Amino acid sequence: MAITVRRLTQISDLGLSLVAGLEGADRVIDWAHAIELVDPTPWLSGGELVMTTGLKIGTSADEQYNYVSSLVQAGAAALAFDTGTTFARVPDGIRAAGDALGLAILSVPASTPFIAITRAVIDELTADQIRAIQSVVDQQETFARATLRGGIPAVISALGRALSSSLAVIDIDQRILAVHGADAPHAVTLARSVADAARSGASRRRSTSKVIAGDHGYCTIQSISAAQDLHGYLAVNSRGPLAPSDRLLVAHAVSLISIELSKPAKVVDAEHRLRAAVTQALLAFGEHVDVSLLRFFGFEPDAQVAAIILTDVGPLLAAERRTTTLLGADATPYLMTPTESEIVVIVPAEASAEIGTRLHQQVGAQLQRSIGGGLGLPATVFAAARSMKQASVAARAGGLQDKKFVNFAELGTFSLLLGSQSTEELQAMSHSVLGALDDYDNAHSSASGLIATVAAFLEHNGQTEVAAAALGIHRHTMRNRLNKVVELTGRDLDSAHVRAELWIAVTARELLGTLEDRR
Numbered sequence: 001m002a003i004t005v006r007r008l009t010q011i012s013d014l015g016l017s018l019v020a021g022l023e024g025a026d027r028v029i030d031w032a033h034a035i036e037l038v039d040p041t042p043w044l045s046g047g048e049l050v051m052t053t054g055l056k057i058g059t060s061a062d063e064q065y066n067y068v069s070s071l072v073q074a075g076a077a078a079l080a081f082d083t084g085t086t087f088a089r090v091p092d093g094i095r096a097a098g099d100a101l102g103l104a105i106l107s108v109p110a111s112t113p114f115i116a117i118t119r120a121v122i123d124e125l126t127a128d129q130i131r132a133i134q135s136v137v138d139q140q141e142t143f144a145r146a147t148l149r150g151g152i153p154a155v156i157s158a159l160g161r162a163l164s165s166s167l168a169v170i171d172i173d174q175r176i177l178a179v180h181g182a183d184a185p186h187a188v189t190l191a192r193s194v195a196d197a198a199r200s201g202a203s204r205r206r207s208t209s210k211v212i213a214g215d216h217g218y219c220t221i222q223s224i225s226a227a228q229d230l231h232g233y234l235a236v237n238s239r240g241p242l243a244p245s246d247r248l249l250v251a252h253a254v255s256l257i258s259i260e261l262s263k264p265a266k267v268v269d270a271e272h273r274l275r276a277a278v279t280q281a282l283l284a285f286g287e288h289v290d291v292s293l294l295r296f297f298g299f300e301p302d303a304q305v306a307a308i309i310l311t312d313v314g315p316l317l318a319a320e321r322r323t324t325t326l327l328g329a330d331a332t333p334y335l336m337t338p339t340e341s342e343i344v345v346i347v348p349a350e351a352s353a354e355i356g357t358r359l360h361q362q363v364g365a366q367l368q369r370s371i372g373g374g375l376g377l378p379a380t381v382f383a384a385a386r387s388m389k390q391a392s393v394a395a396r397a398g399g400l401q402d403k404k405f406v407n408f409a410e411l412g413t414f415s416l417l418l419g420s421q422s423t424e425e426l427q428a429m430s431h432s433v434l435g436a437l438d439d440y441d442n443a444h445s446s447a448s449g450l451i452a453t454v455a456a457f458l459e460h461n462g463q464t465e466v467a468a469a470a471l472g473i474h475r476h477t478m479r480n481r482l483n484k485v486v487e488l489t490g491r492d493l494d495s496a497h498v499r500a501e502l503w504i505a506v507t508a509r510e511l512l513g514t515l516e517d518r519r
Contacts, residue, residue: 003124020098020105032121046075053085064093084110150328153178171232187235226262279337287382298333306352307388310343311372349378360405373405433505436488453481
């Protein structure tokens, strides 16, 4: 945080008071300089706190006005006037000039030496520099993590957020590799113009760094090279010139992008295979997975995650590539593996709904086919398998709704059943209520269908004739079957409690069937 005139007056040990030029109180001080000259301007470069005892300011109001005016023209931040040597108080001419010209005038008590003010300013400036350096270091770590998790699109998004700017990266063939921000198209255009100039011979330098000013602000264009080879260009479109700390961040991002662009295809393939292997191990073995492997992909042991399943994706290789590209556009960590006909993705729980919906829409659009999808409930990272099963059930439910992407949490009874119940518990629940009906159906013709009869009866709110029509049987047959259900279960079907119990059991049976189908 830069030191302003106002902040300097708030340092109680100095005892400074603002006596004129209040509108300049928020100007930033770049340095503190004691000077006793009639015309100090040749020694000023702008932003200084000028300190004087008043020896050369003149005695008349006009002289004092001219002195203050010269400081304003030189870009001084403020004037600190000593009241213990030449003057007992700040002269009225200095005060009036400060108010008229908007230059902050500070009254310095006799007990405060100029060196104390200079030291206070230097301390604040040093602290600012340390904070700026620490911020750069923190951002560099963020960029490194983003690169590991999502490659070039992720580091570009991280850099764009850090600089509040629009960015674009193109390769030497002028293909867009990543963009960020509303003005990214303009950044792409300028980057391509530099690439065209380099290719045509107008610029023979392999390494290019230039700034183009225009209606869209300032565009800093940096070439991306590795091992003497030019790989592309990074364009950063900002409102103003980049500060030194911002240029450091750009340079660091360029280095990371260079590494990514020069990364051998075998390394990329190895990372992809490792991610899939870690995902499969996590789903199969849970807490027995090596924590360091999870951390490599951005997940802490206490992380909350949710599983996303994309179904009916067609050829898996193409679907994997599309999904990987889309996930890489964010700095969000993810794990991913294909199954026989699906793509399973594990992401942080807080972003799972947005990511799942986006993947379902964009992967389907890029593959030019209608795909299904589901999202499981949040779980600890070591319990990701449970979330995956829930996502599978949600995807199946979505398949009955024109392959809509379904969040398991929105399935009502389904969510209640599988939210905390294991497969074994569901089997026990279903058998305790429906076991006798199962035995009867198994021992008789499949046409008897007592389980199907109960399901239809419940589905149609106990309306016997409507349920009979749905099953394609006579109403008397329907009543006979219901009487057999009452006989075998010993339960009164007119009871709301019994109907609820039967509905849960039937629903559990359906979900168990879904899980079996997807194994």
